[in-house]
Amino acid sequence: MTWRTTYEKWDSYQGMDPTLKKQLEEMGSSKIELEDAFYKELTFGTGGMRGTLGPGTNRMNIYTVRKAVNGLVNYLKANSEDVETRGIAVAYDSRYMSKEFAIETAKVLGAFGITSYVFESLRPTPILSFAVRHLGAVAGVMITASHNPPEYNGFKVYNEDGGQITPSEAAQIIKSVQAIKDELCVPVNEQVKVEQNGLLNWIGEEVDQAYLKSLKSISRYQHGSNRxxxxxxxxxxxxxxxxxxxxxxxxxxxxxxxxxxxxxxxxxxxxxxxxxxxxxxxxxxxxxxxxxxxxxxxxxxxxxxxxxxxxxxxxxxxxxxxxxxxxxxxxxxxxxxxxxxxxxxxxxxxxxxxxxxxxxxxxxxxxxxxxxxxxxxxxxxxxxxxxxxxxxxxxxxxxxxxxxxxxxxxxxxxxxxxxxxxxxxxxxxxxxxxxxxxxxxxxxxxxxxGYYLEDMTSLTLKGKDGAEKIAKMMADIRENEVTQIGGLPVVYVEDYATSERTAMATGSKEKIELPTENVVKFLLTNNSWVCLRPSGTEPKIKCYFGVSSGSMDESNSLLQQLKEDMTQKINKSV
Structure with missing residues (x-):
């Protein structure tokens, strides 16, 4: 299905949310804007899906949220026990549509007979993580886009341990979400019906007080002998x-x-x-x-x-x-x-x-x-x-x-x-x-x-063209051997996509015992290093730097050398 076919399906949908319908009409004259909104579906990155608000499969809206919830439900039913009774904890932050998306989550869960525990007002992400464990819930959902600009929102999934979903869990959830062919037809109950059936439970003070009690336990006052x-x-x-x-x-x-x-x-x-x-x-x-x-x-x-x-x-x-x-x-x-x-x-x-x-x-x-x-x-x-x-x-x-x-x-x-x-x-x-x-x-x-110093630079490349440019940069850095950065020889190259650590002097390889990810790290002399990584939640490619020496001046100088040289290397690929 092409992006235009998907757009036309949305545009002709009789039950379209009025606000989204109006936004679609306003976008109608911009092919670039429409294509970016419909050329792909939002996918799970480092913690869930995140994107700009608005109509389209590549946007955060009630329909993409409903589809994500439906996919999560199908995944949980296939992989967990007592899903309906254990339920799912839901929290939300101060962003546009956050509470609305939280309620939409509960309405979809209710349509599948699953209990939701929704905070009565906004709460921090860590309290959602705590609530999953405290309530014995089978999963958690946090509606947030963290520190992104105001036009963003997101849908983060937490597993029964209260942690962000792991790559293997995310892969299965993505597959489950993608199996749902029409985000406009996801089952959903009205809020009042879900509440009447006891499937939407508003939570607050009891969880807050339990969190505060645990918070007190991290204090080290009782261990210290100093005043x-x-x-x-x-x-x-x-x-x-x-x-x-x-x-x-x-x-x-x-x-x-x-x-x-x-x-x-x-x-x-x-x-x-x-x-x-x-x-x-x-x-x-x-x-x-x-x-x-x-x-x-x-x-x-x-x-x-x-x-x-x-x-x-x-x-x-x-x-x-x-x-x-x-x-x-x-x-x-x-x-x-x-x-x-x-x-x-x-x-x-x-x-x-x-x-x-x-x-x-x-x-x-x-x-x-x-x-x-x-x-x-x-x-x-x-x-x-x-x-x-x-x-x-x-x-x-x-x-x-x-x-x-x-x-x-x-x-x-x-x-x-x-x-x-x-x-x-x-x-x-x-x-x-x-x-x-x-x-x-x-x-x-x-x-x-020792004087350890670090820094990070990032390059933002939005949209479909940006994603393609970032992919090309990572391909170029792998295909064109890097032997030195900032005048410092490369001793090892760690490619986390292939889970291999290569010694530059001998070409010998050893396995990296971590999950695969699209990351390349260069280990240099003088305990210095450079790491290149596309962001999982933002349209950015990030470059991290670390140095260590016996003085602050020397470390600052080394850091600047690395940044200048790596910036030149990256810019050649743009």
Whole structure:
């Protein structure tokens, strides 16, 4: 079926949602826009499907959501037990259509006789992960597009362990979704009927209180022998979901000097005070920094809209604030947690990080006698490893990725900005008692382990043409042998699509014991590395860089060399 045939089917559908019908009519004069909306179906990436709102099979709308739910139902019925009675937990964030998509999910589930547990109001992604485990649900659905622009929304699926679906699960769900030939004819019941039949259950406070109780367990106060100092905190939820859980969690731990950025406290699908609601981008801290200076804050914390990512800014000693990178914040939290853990925990403890996360984490973990496990990019792989620990009896201590995702307590199986906010504030208090800011604490770690620096560049290429260009770039990098980057020789090439690690000097190969993925990583001399990876959720190709040396100046110089050379190599393929 061509894209035009699919478009005509939608255009002639008598029961079309009025809003989508109007949008279709407005798109009718643009062949490019119509083709992009209908040339393919939204597929599951690193955590589910995500796309721009609007009509079409390549857009987020009630029909593509219904089809995804129908496919999920068929998959669960074929692979799980007691699906109807165990039910599915559903949560949603502050974006356009989020609550509507959550209710559509419940309406489709109800048509199949499956119970849904839908939060009465918006909630963070980690609380959805917690709810799946707490309720014993067979799966979970989170309606969110994380930190993407306002025109996006998404549908993330969680398995019964509360983790993002794994690649094997995703492959089966995709197959199940694709088997449904007509997204416009998915069975659906009216909301009132589903409620009357007891198949739509609204949930809230009981789950929230259970989460808060578990949240308290990650505190290391009881292990530390040092006196903790009161600190002043500035907090912004960036118009998202984290206001209540973060504030309740901080109060529970005894942090009473919390100043909220009021203009960013309320949910807002336009994210009107920031150009992007992403704490990875420094502009998101503009208002928090202004408020931090007024109240002389020790730490500024910002969460993304669905509250699975945390950004932090701290005093830099020059009457200003520095935004920490995800690698820096994660390494600081790791060191704090391990330094305050019992020897019993450390003896069998494990750090889990991704292949593009700083190698400084491995150095810190080794310092405390803790082993490090690497996974592919995506927190679903970290959650999967935690599940394996139930059999291996290894002890999960910390998991993180460079893109501001962290997990401390395994009662959640996805990155959790609420947990991370608690630990970030606690360790700020810990270091303040020692007379140091987090910046000074970070330099203490650099002096101990080496000056590890990382960076990432990305190239956005939207639409069908963009996807083809990204595919060509990855093909070119594989076909044309790269022997050096930034003047540093390539020692090994790791191709995760073929699961092979090749030694450049001998040509010998060894197997990479990780799932396959379209990623190429170059291991260079001087503990440096470069990794090229198309995003699973955005129309981007990302290039990650890591270096280590005995001084900050040398590391900065090495990093710049790598970035300049790799940018040239990538641009030649565009």
């Amino acid at each position: 903790f100092e009161p600190i002043t905190i500035v907090f912004t939820p960036l118009h998202g979901t984290s206001f209540h859980p973060v504030m309740d969690g901080l109060t529970q731990l005894g942090f009473n000097h919390v100043h909220v950025v009021e203009d960013q406290a309320n949910p807002d699908p336009e994210f009107s005070t920031v150009s992007s609601p992403n704490p990875e981008e420094h502009q998101a801290f503009k208002m928090a920094i202004e408020q931090g200076k007024r109240v002389d804050a020790d730490i500024l914390i910002a969460t993304d809209p669905d509250s699975d990512r945390l950004g932090v800014a701290v005093k830099d000693g020059k009457n200003a604030y520095t935004v920490l990178s995800g690698n820096q914040l994660g390494t600081l939290m790791l060191d704090y947690l391990l330094s305050q853990s019992s020897q019993e925990l450390l003896d069998n403890g494990r750090l889990i990080k991704t292949i593009v996360t700083t190698e400084m984490g491995r150095a810190v973990a080794s310092h405390y006698g803790v082993g490090t496990i690497d996974t592919l990019t995506g927190f679903k792989f970290i959650g999967e490893k935690i599940k394996e620990f139930e059999t291996t009896k290894e002890q999960f201590l910390f998991g993180y990725e460079e893109s501001y995702g962290y997990l401390i307590g395994d009662f959640v199986r996805d990155k959790d900005a609420v947990q991370a906010a608690m630990v970030a504030c606690e360790m700020t208090s810990f270091w303040k008692a020692k007379g140091k800011t987090l910046i000074e604490a970070l330099h203490t770690l650099y002096e101990r382990h």
